[in-house]
Amino acid sequence: xxxxxxxxxxxxxxxxxxxxxxxxxxxxxxxxxxxxxxxxxxxxxxxxxxxxxxxxxxxxxxxxxxxxxxxxxxxxxxxxxxxxxxxxxxxxxxxxxxxxxxxxxxxxxxxxxxxxxxxxxxxxxxxxxxxxxxxxxxxxxxxxxxxxxxxxxxxxxxxxxxxxxxxxxxxxxxxxxxxxxxxxxxxxxxxxxxxxxxxxxxxxxxxxxxxxxxxxxxxxxxxxxxxxxxxxxxxxxxxxxxxxxxxxxxxxxxxxxxxxxxxxxxxxxxxxxxxxxxxxxxxxxxxxxxxxxxxxxxxxxxxxxxxxxxxxxxxxxxxxxxxxxxxxxxxxxxxxxxxxxxxxxxxxxxxxxxxxxxxxxxxxxxxxxxxxxxxxxxxxxxxxxxxxxxxxxxxxxxxxxxxxxxxx
Amino acid sequence: xxxxxxxxxxxxxxxxxxxxxxxxxxxxxxxxxxxxxxxxxxxxxxxxxxxxxxxxxxxxxxxxxxxxxxxxxxxxxxxxxxxxxxxxxxxxxxxxxxxxxxxxxxxxxxxxxxxxxxxxxxxxxxxxxxxxxxxxxxxxxxxxxxxxxxxxxxxxxxxxxxxxxxxxxxxxxxxxxxxxxxxxxxxxxxxxxxxxxxxxxxxxxxxxxxxxxxxxxxxxxxxxxxxxxxxxxxxxxxxxxxxxxxxxxxxxxxxxxxxxxxxxxxxxxxxxxxxxxxxxxxxxxxxxxxxxxxxxxxxxxxxxxxxxxxxxxxxxxxxxxxxxxxxxxxxxxxxxxxxxxxxxxxxxxxxxxxxxxxxxxxxxxxxxxxxxxxxxxxxxxxxxxxxxxxxxxxxxxxxxxxxxxxxx
Numbered sequence: 001x002x003x004x005x006x007x008x009x010x011x012x013x014x015x016x017x018x019x020x021x022x023x024x025x026x027x028x029x030x031x032x033x034x035x036x037x038x039x040x041x042x043x044x045x046x047x048x049x050x051x052x053x054x055x056x057x058x059x060x061x062x063x064x065x066x067x068x069x070x071x072x073x074x075x076x077x078x079x080x081x082x083x084x085x086x087x088x089x090x091x092x093x094x095x096x097x098x099x100x101x102x103x104x105x106x107x108x109x110x111x112x113x114x115x116x117x118x119x120x121x122x123x124x125x126x127x128x129x130x131x132x133x134x135x136x137x138x139x140x141x142x143x144x145x146x147x148x149x150x151x152x153x154x155x156x157x158x159x160x161x162x163x164x165x166x167x168x169x170x171x172x173x174x175x176x177x178x179x180x181x182x183x184x185x186x187x188x189x190x191x192x193x194x195x196x197x198x199x200x201x202x203x204x205x206x207x208x209x210x211x212x213x214x215x216x217x218x219x220x221x222x223x224x225x226x227x228x229x230x231x232x233x234x235x236x237x238x239x240x241x242x243x244x245x246x247x248x249x250x251x252x253x254x255x256x257x258x259x260x261x262x263x264x265x266x267x268x269x270x271x272x273x274x275x276x277x278x279x280x281x282x283x284x285x286x287x288x289x290x291x292x293x294x295x296x297x298x299x300x301x302x303x304x305x306x307x308x309x310x311x312x313x314x315x316x317x318x319x320x321x322x323x324x325x326x327x328x329x330x331x332x333x334x335x336x337x338x339x340x341x342x343x344x345x346x347x348x349x350x351x352x353x354x355x356x357x358x359x360x361x362x363x364x365x366x367x368x369x370x371x372x373x374x375x376x377x378x379x380x381x382x383x384x385x386x387x388x389x390x391x392x393x394x395x396x397x398x399x400x401x402x403x404x405x406x407x408x
Numbered sequence: 409x410x411x412x413x414x415x416x417x418x419x420x421x422x423x424x425x426x427x428x429x430x431x432x433x434x435x436x437x438x439x440x441x442x443x444x445x446x447x448x449x450x451x452x453x454x455x456x457x458x459x460x461x462x463x464x465x466x467x468x469x470x471x472x473x474x475x476x477x478x479x480x481x482x483x484x485x486x487x488x489x490x491x492x493x494x495x496x497x498x499x500x501x502x503x504x505x506x507x508x509x510x511x512x513x514x515x516x517x518x519x520x521x522x523x524x525x526x527x528x529x530x531x532x533x534x535x536x537x538x539x540x541x542x543x544x545x546x547x548x549x550x551x552x553x554x555x556x557x558x559x560x561x562x563x564x565x566x567x568x569x570x571x572x573x574x575x576x577x578x579x580x581x582x583x584x585x586x587x588x589x590x591x592x593x594x595x596x597x598x599x600x601x602x603x604x605x606x607x608x609x610x611x612x613x614x615x616x617x618x619x620x621x622x623x624x625x626x627x628x629x630x631x632x633x634x635x636x637x638x639x640x641x642x643x644x645x646x647x648x649x650x651x652x653x654x655x656x657x658x659x660x661x662x663x664x665x666x667x668x669x670x671x672x673x674x675x676x677x678x679x680x681x682x683x684x685x686x687x688x689x690x691x692x693x694x695x696x697x698x699x700x701x702x703x704x705x706x707x708x709x710x711x712x713x714x715x716x717x718x719x720x721x722x723x724x725x726x727x728x729x730x731x732x733x734x735x736x737x738x739x740x741x742x743x744x745x746x747x748x749x750x751x752x753x754x755x756x757x758x759x760x761x762x763x764x765x766x767x768x769x770x771x772x773x774x775x776x777x778x779x780x781x782x783x784x785x786x787x788x789x790x791x792x793x794x795x796x797x798x799x800x801x802x803x804x805x806x807x808x809x810x811x812x813x814x815x816x
């Protein structure tokens with residue numbers, strides 16, 4: 001590890017407490033300067049795998065020659081060091097794998113995406129492709145430490161389960177911890193912590209969910225009714241295949257823990273992106289309309305809308321406002337080209353009311369058919385500051401030709 | 409500003425993106441090395457106040473001689489610099505005020521608590537006494553930029569309003585933007601962004617809330633029924649006084665934006681603290697019980713429970729586990745002495761079921777009467793690893809004497 005930099009930067013905490021507080025009980029950790037992150041190589045990787053409950057490896061490009069990039073690299077090391085310090089008592093090992101120097105080890109360990117963090121738990125590998133901050137990584141690792149299947153015992157816990165509409169969830173009804181439950185548990189380990197698995201052994205809970213014995217329900221985010229996995233009892237592979245086929249949701253919320261993974265999973269190079277603050281009355285209303293649209297179109301495999309709550313990403317909000325030329329104090333929906341971040345947005349600025357589900361569906365149809373796209377208007381780029389698509393409003397205008405709809 | 413340090417640390421972002429991502433659209437900002445934070449002094453403070461919509465000043469102790477503390481101080485500067493960079497287009501000024509060197513300016517500006525950030529908006533001063541991270545500060549400042557009163561226009565927005573049970577909220581019904589509304593608005597500015605103010609001009613919305621014209625309702629967090637502010641129409645001072653009298657809620661959630669302020673607002677040196685993950689079935693259930701208790705005891709001015717959701721503070725979770733000797737994968741409730749962080753916790757480890765509202769009320773009664781406290785058992789500290797208070801369980805034991813309740 002880069003001792004020099006670490007000692008310069010010791011005293012860093014990504015969150016700072018000031019020494020003048022007299023009260024105790026809220027002390028954010030400061031990096032104590034102790035090296036905890038291993039330099040993984042051919043000699044030590046097997047030992048490291050054996051030694052810890054979890055092994056967390058950052059797979060990185062060779063340390064750059066450029067000074068600016070070097071500093072950035074050292075800050076990443078520091079994020080790992082602080083994470084290791086915070087989780088010191090949890091039996092988690094931390095290490096760095098250089099994609100060039102340690103290419104052989106990387107191959108043996110199956111590391112593929114440079115810039116990702118890989119977590120080894122028992123005989124599984126879990127990829128973390130989220131925001132590389134100590135907060136997000138600590139929360140992720142604590143989630144990985146928990147049991148992959150959570151048991152629902154009573155009506156109160158069932159209510160908690162039913163409130164988690166943002167998550168992909170599965171729930172199975174089993175007699176007890178028998179072989180069918182074990183198959184479900186084995187499957188759950190493949191998706192932990194991204195997809196949540198629940199089980200119940202209680203008849204009353206199963207009845208409320210209309211679950212038969214050994215049956216498993218799959219809940220897509222924001223949908224009211226679950227899908228029932230075909231067949232029962234189900235093998236581990238039955239469950240894994242079903243989840244793999246259905247995991248790209250019609251409406252999915254961007255989260256820090258897997259934001260890059262979601263962004264890479266684009267639809268032919270584009271994302272339909274909706275910005276809406278759930279805590280804001282406007283944003284809440286828009287989100288409800290969006291959920292209706294998603295419910296109506298849940299069987300369309302071409303459609304997947306990424307919902308971003310700006311409140312979850314304060315540091316990105318103004319970046320998005322600049323890049324997409326948007327006001328994020330209001331809800332917005334648009335199409336983003338992920339290669340160049342070019343975008344076109346539905347114009348909602350003149351409306352007192354938000355678009356209806358029907359309006360949105362018309363617009364989405366135009367996006368999917370290619371009628372609304374990020375390229376068409378680039379030749380007129382000088383004429384207009386940003387790209388907006390205006391909804392046809394039959395009440396106010398005498399009905400322009402369809403061809404005019406795309407212009408601002 | 410400390411050029412040397414800033415240039416060493418340039419390239420820092422508290423969240424890092426790695427250069428290998430091919431997609432665009434999710435670029436976390438890196439500090440660009442440009443100085444934006446002003447060194448505020450007697451010559452420039454008036455000009456700074458005039459020049460910006462918002463002026464954001466960090467009131468700090470003199471730069472320490474100790475090297476470790478110096479680094480910490482420089483990281484704080486960096487948090488401010490990054491915040492200033494991210495909000496560059498928002499007409500917000502940033503500055504530092506040294507409590508010793510700039511003592512006169514501090515007095516003129518009314519700065520009191522060293523370590524706090526003060527935000528000047530029009531003729532008001534807003535104190536930020538939260539987590540000093542770029543995330544939290546950016547989000548806070550964006551909130552301060554919004555209108556202090558949000559208008560509720562329709563049934564959908566009303567639903568959003570009704571869902572915000574964690575916040576202190578006021579809502580008034582007015583004919584329009586008349587003098588009564590203006591008084592409400594003036595009052596709202598005193599509490600922005602900590603207390604949320606809403607208004608409606610719609611009869612249907614007012615009817616749903618049983619609001620009469622010019623009437624204002626006050627919603628305490630987690631309570632089902634609002635309090636009605638006495639008298640109508642209300643003056644600015646009527647509203648301010650009522651809010652000041654009622655702002656310490658029976659159950660309040662710890663948030664990054666004002667965590668130190670809440671922690672300082674202890675009850676005779678102690679806090680009743682409940683840890684519960686809302687996303688977890690166990691935690692959700694416990695929280696529901698806690699809300700029942702709060703509702704039953706909302707008129708007891710002696711009682712204020714601080715609810716902490718560990719998910720909101722990943723970097724503090726293991727610190728709390730160590731300091732309080734707790735397992736935070738489970739819900740917990742206890743009493744914390746804020747002077748030394750000594751604590752005693754309700755023992756729930758042997759119970760399959762969570763305590764009932766009645767159990768909790770008995771325990772809280774014992775806390776408020778001093779029967780359960782953090783000092784009593786200190787003489788036995790050698791005998792036991794941590795301090796737990798076991799609930800009397802009448803089903804299993806033949807009923808011990810009341811005096812025995814406190815023992816483990």
